[in-house]
Amino acid sequence: METKSVKRNKSDRVLYIRDLNISFKTAYGTVRAIRGVRLDLFKGETIAIVGESGSGKSVTVKTIMGILDSNGVIDSGQIIYRYKDENGEEQEVDLVQMSQKDIRYKFCGKHIAMVFQDPMTSLDPTMTVGKQIMEPMREHYHISRAEAKKRAMELIKEVGIDNPDKRFKQYPHELSGGMRQRVVIAIALACDPDILICDEPTTALDVTIQAKILELIKDLQVKKGISVIYITHDLGVVAKVADYVAVMYAGRIVEKGKINEVFYDPRHPYTWGLLSSMPDIDTDSRRLFAIPGSPPNLMEKIEGDAFAPRNPFALKIDYREEPPMYDVGGQHRVASWLCDPRAPEVEVPEELQVRIEKMKKEATIYE
Amino acid sequence: MSDKKEPLLHVENLKQHFKISRKFTTKAVDGISFDIYEGETYGLVGESGSGKSTTGRSIIRLYEPTDGKIIFDGRDISGKLTKADEKYLRTNMQMIFQDPMACLNPRKKISQIIAEGLEIHHICKSRAEINERVNDVLDKVGLSSEQATRFPHQFSGGQRQRVGIARALVMNPKLVIADECISALDVSIQAQVVNLMKDIQDEMGTTYLFIAHDLSMVKYISNRIGVMHLGHIVETGTTDEIFENPIHPYTKSLLSAIPHPNPIVEKQRKAITYNKDAEGVIYENGHEHVLSETHKVLATDEEFAKWTK
Ligand SMILES: Nc1ncnc2c1ncn2[C@@H]1O[C@H](COP(=O)(O)OP(=O)(O)OP(=O)(O)O)[C@@H](O)[C@H]1O
Ligand SMILES: Nc1ncnc2c1ncn2[C@@H]1O[C@H](COP(=O)(O)OP(=O)(O)OP(=O)(O)O)[C@@H](O)[C@H]1O
Ligand code: SF4
Ligand SMILES: [Mg+2]
Ligand SMILES: [Mg+2]
Numbered sequence: 315m316e317t318k319s320v321k322r323n324k325s326d327r328v329l330y331i332r333d334l335n336i337s338f339k340t341a342y343g344t345v346r347a348i349r350g351v352r353l354d355l356f357k358g359e360t361i362a363i364v365g366e367s368g369s370g371k372s373v374t375v376k377t378i379m380g381i382l383d384s385n386g387v388i389d390s391g392q393i394i395y396r397y398k399d400e401n402g403e404e405q406e407v408d409l410v411q412m413s414q415k416d417i418r419y420k421f422c423g424k425h426i427a428m429v430f431q432d433p434m435t436s437l438d439p440t441m442t443v444g445k446q447i448m449e450p451m452r453e454h455y456h457i458s459r460a461e462a463k464k465r466a467m468e469l470i471k472e473v474g475i476d477n478p479d480k481r482f483k484q485y486p487h488e489l490s491g492g493m494r495q496r497v498v499i500a501i502a503l504a505c506d507p508d509i510l511i512c513d514e515p516t517t518a519l520d521v522t523i524q525a526k527i528l529e530l531i532k533d534l535q536v537k538k539g540i541s542v543i544y545i546t547h548d549l550g551v552v553a554k555v556a557d558y559v560a561v562m563y564a565g566r567i568v569e570k571g572k573i574n575e576v577f578y579d580p581r582h583p584y585t586w587g588l589l590s591s592m593p594d595i596d597t598d599s600r601r602l603f604a605i606p607g608s609p610p611n612l613m614e615k616i617e618g619d620a621f622a623p624r625n626p627f628a629l630k631i632d633y634r635e636e637p638p639m640y641d642v643g644g645q646h647r648v649a650s651w652l653c654d655p656r657a658p659e660v661e662v663p664e665e666l667q668v669r670i671e672k673m674k675k676e677a678t679i680y681e
Numbered sequence: 682m683s684d685k686k687e688p689l690l691h692v693e694n695l696k697q698h699f700k701i702s703r704k705f706t707t708k709a710v711d712g713i714s715f716d717i718y719e720g721e722t723y724g725l726v727g728e729s730g731s732g733k734s735t736t737g738r739s740i741i742r743l744y745e746p747t748d749g750k751i752i753f754d755g756r757d758i759s760g761k762l763t764k765a766d767e768k769y770l771r772t773n774m775q776m777i778f779q780d781p782m783a784c785l786n787p788r789k790k791i792s793q794i795i796a797e798g799l800e801i802h803h804i805c806k807s808r809a810e811i812n813e814r815v816n817d818v819l820d821k822v823g824l825s826s827e828q829a830t831r832f833p834h835q836f837s838g839g840q841r842q843r844v845g846i847a848r849a850l851v852m853n854p855k856l857v858i859a860d861e862c863i864s865a866l867d868v869s870i871q872a873q874v875v876n877l878m879k880d881i882q883d884e885m886g887t888t889y890l891f892i893a894h895d896l897s898m899v900k901y902i903s904n905r906i907g908v909m910h911l912g913h914i915v916e917t918g919t920t921d922e923i924f925e926n927p928i929h930p931y932t933k934s935l936l937s938a939i940p941h942p943n944p945i946v947e948k949q950r951k952a953i954t955y956n957k958d959a960e961g962v963i964y965e966n967g968h969e970h971v972l973s974e975t976h977k978v979l980a981t982d983e984e985f986a987k988w989t990k
Binding site for chain 1: 701705728729734823827831835836840866868870872873875894895896897898900901935938939940942944945947948949950952
């Protein structure tokens with residue numbers, strides 16, 4: 315299969331997020347969870363959002379779905395969504411200006427569908443699997459029971475669950491974690507959405523099923539021109555599915571670009587850490603590289619670059635001022651002072667360099 | 682691992698069947714045997730629904746095993762448990778679950794959740810000792826004591842998983858069954874947790890049954906690996922044996938499905954597929970073929986001959 319390179323034309327944008335800031339009010343103070351996110355999603359492309367736990371990946375996409383937690387506040391920003399209405403006319407809305415309830419009512423399921431990290435949060439334990447797949451179809455398309463059932467059975471098969479007849483009548487708790495997640499994917503696909511958001515959809519799945527599901531999503535995407543936002547911490551999965559990748563740290567995007575730009579030429583020290591901590595099945599070292607320290611407390615004011623305290627390459631300025639987003643060529647953007655022309659030359663850690671060279675060499679066989 | 686040593690956990694012909702209806706029974710675990718030695722990590726891998734979690738739950742006795750024997754630290758824990766055995770089991774064997782929220786009481790603070798086990802089983806002499814152990818373990822898993830005063834819903838998925846790990850480790854158990862305990866974490870924290878679990882093992886000699894579908898992580902942490910499919914262990918061996926010399930076609934397909942973080946390669950590479958029925962493999966007909974003292978494969982004689990050709 316050829317890796318199609320999606321042209322990123324402004325007119326093909328389905329979603330664009332500008333300067334998004336979100337905070338949560340808690341009894342202990344305000345958590346500034348999202349701090350100035352800017353991101354585009356183009357028609358038919360898959361973007362991956364990666365980053366440490368708590369970096370704000372889920373909060374970002376939940377906002378798009380209109381399911382931000384009730385203590386969450388969008389402080390500023392825009393999320394522009396472009397779609398075709400029932401009459402086939404191009405519409406453009408700012409989701410930030412809509413109430414969460416209206417977003418859910420108007421777009422959830424039919425236009426924007428989501429597959430969650432926890433399958434159980436999106437399944438109703440009291441309803442059979444079959445009924446849950448049929449429900450949204452019947453609601454959105456007003457089709458007959460028989461037709462919905464036929465389509466539901468197809469979907470169950472499509473997502474790789476055998477014995478559709480039996481599974482159709484079972485309840486979620488009777489399925490294994492992986493099977494539940496496939497049911498959730500079937501529900502998400504039931505209404506032909508134009509944006510599919512997957513929040514760690516295959517985390518609970520084994521690699522073989524994961525491979526199948528990734529291919530399934532890819533097929534549907536090509537067939538129907540769906541745009542996919544894929545959240546995962548598995549950089550192998552990112553390499554497989556993503557056209558474009560955004561690396562998040564402490565509520566900000568610190569590096570983004572075409573997948574090849576970021577994976578073969580990472581520039582942000584946090585991305586270096588992420589790529590280095592990925593287990594490499596070809597080496598035998600007994601210890602994994604782990605980024606030292608832990609993410610910052612988002613209740614406290616962050617001075618300078620949030621990653622500085624964990625960054626062995628940090629410059630003085632990193633502790634004082636937040637770096638701007640540097641254009642390092644192509645689609646590649648990096649928020650690090652190291653990309654400033656005045657910054658000292660800092661080399662990619664040697665181990666990672668070796669790894670990247672090895673990857674590039676392997677890749678030449680496929681090119 | 683000396684061979685003469687008694688295993689810490691001995692599982693023999695374990696079966697765990699679930700009756701779905703009068704006519705239908707799911708044979709989630711269908712006659713598996715394996716040993717885990719003190720201080721080692723046994724990785725259990727296999728596709729979704731292969732029975733990994735059920736195996737873990739059977740061993741820790743969340744279920745009544747249908748058949749088979751489970752010997753833990755010299756005690757038979759497969760039948761009805763005496764009070765003493767029950768207490769021994771509940772303190773010396775701990776499980777870290779796949780679902781981060783399922784085991785966290787939403788109305789309790791993190792510090793209370795972690796201390797719970799110590800309190801129930803009267804492990805500590807004083808409040809101060811409890812606090813000390815809780816703080817120690819929080820520190821180990823990388824959570825601050827300020828965070829411990831919060832409630833589970835205020836944490837991200839990954840943070841919750843660390844709470845689950847802390848809750849198990851605070852008991853100083855002999856055996857920890859970790860069911861997909863790192864799957865919800867991002868790679869850098871996965872690395873921290875895996876390193877952490879190794880450090881704890883080095884320090885306290887903890888034994889792990891590490892259930893996961895991420896084979897690359899399993900490779901890092903496990904001494905030996907069992908590959909499960911449809912309720913059977915189809916192949917078991919040392920980590921090297923499984924990765925360097927896989928015999929069973931299911932193991933091979935599993936290994937080939939691991940995505941590599943190399944975008945150009947990964948977008949074109951195809952995984953090896955394995956279809957048991959198409960190949961006419963019936964696990965019930967197979968028996969254990971021994972390749973080495975540690976490397977064993979479930980196969981009929983013909984299959985074994987074919988696969989080792
Ligand atoms: N309802 C809430 N109240 C307070 N803080 C919250 C709430 N929801 C999320 N947060 C905080 O916002 C930050 C971002 O959380 P989010 O769930 O987006 O992380 P994530 O990147 O998806 O992490 P993971 O990989 O663990 O799922 C975290 O610091 C989290 O603790
Ligand atoms: N309580 C139960 N009642 C009925 N069937 C069950 C029950 N628990 C599990 N099963 C079935 O047993 C089989 C094995 O499930 P199990 O959860 O052990 O799989 P797993 O290997 O852990 O999968 P995953 O990787 O998806 O977590 C599945 O077919 C599942 O549907
Ligand atoms: S299954 Fe567990 S983790 Fe998932 S939603 Fe239910 S309680 Fe939460
Ligand atoms: Mg998340
Ligand atoms: Mg499981």
